[in-house]
């Protein structure tokens with residue numbers, strides 16, 4: 001998914017899934033691209049699993065007879081997928097969707113986007129509140145500023161039920177289940193411990209290795225890191241990296257991929273963090289349009305209003321719930337990106353295109 005380079009921004013916030021956040025951090029840690037320095041905030045979403053767009057649509061339309069275009073909101077609650085329509089809701093057990101889970105997601109170990117500045121999810125908090133894990137000082141400043149200026153209200157997670165125990169439980173389940181799968185597939189991304197080790201282990205490996213070790217083994221998450229560092233050769237088509245041109249042997253695609261060697265990142269069930277909160281937007285529109293407590297939209301709204309960032313990159317859906325990368329420069333644009341789309345938008349190239 002590309003955005004045209006019509007506009008470029010110096011300070012961007014990026015909202016992404018754990019695999020996408022890992023990709024940005026790996027590109028940053030290995031100094032593969034200069035634009036990442038201008039990504040001011042990484043807001044990661046919790047993610048237990050995701051579905052390929054066409055498969056998820058087939059599940060809802062063919063198996064349950066509900067047109068995607070009639071759905072107003074998708075939600076996952078207490079082990080059920082809920083598709084809210086104008087005239088009621090379709091509800092069915094989450095386990096019915098298991099065959100439709102993207103194959104690359106089954107080797108992912110990260111539930112809470114451990115490398116973001118701020119991670120946001122539903123689990124742990126009550127209805128219409130978001131759980132916010134603050135991981136960095138700049139994330140803490142963003143949250144405190146948004147509270148001070150009246151954009152959000154927050155409570156410590158210890159004050160709410162079900163609280164941190166449930167987040168840890170799901171993170172642990174995902175880690176254990178998928179680690180076994182990752183080991184069965186002989187994946188590489190659990191092996192390196194340091195950046196030096198990554199460089200050493202990746203030496204001499206390039207596009208052919210990326211295709212055979214990551215794509216053909218089903219471990220590609222479609223994050224788009226390879227496309228972002230080498231768009232003249234690689235393009236993600238239908239969630240799969242496709243070779244478009246002659247390889248220049250720079251081997252950056254292999255280095256950038258978060259599913260090749262990765263440095264040690266898993267610390268406890270939730271990764272490194274400063275504090276966890278339950279957060280809700282104070283603005284009625286953000287709360288109404290947001291997926292849970294509208295925390296992501298409220299934090300971005302504050303950052304845009306106060307000119308802490310110039311733009312935010314999230315995703316926007318079309319009438320058939322297909323996600324597309326979307327830039328927001330103000331609250332009106334931001335509101336159109338609120339809510340969760342349960343499928344994948346490969347948008348790192350879009351992030352690169354608009355980051356000066």
Ligand SMILES: Cc1cc2nc3c(=O)[nH]c(=O)nc-3n(C[C@H](O)[C@H](O)[C@H](O)COP(=O)(O)OP(=O)(O)OC[C@H]3O[C@@H](n4cnc5c(N)ncnc54)[C@H](O)[C@@H]3O)c2cc1C
Nearest residue numbers: 048121122123290291292293294295296297314315339341
């Ligand atoms: C595929 C997927 C699986 C998830 N699984 C879980 C889970 O298992 N447990 C859990 O607690 N939470 C999960 N979440 C997160 C949850 O659904 C909410 O997105 C989160 O709680 C933030 O809610 P909010 O009201 O604060 O955000 P909002 O204010 O509604 O903002 C949501 C932000 O997320 C962006 N966004 C929406 N869909 C996508 C997408 N597909 N890719 C990238 N960005 C997107 C929007 O553009 C917007 O910026 C998942 C999200 C996704 C996309």
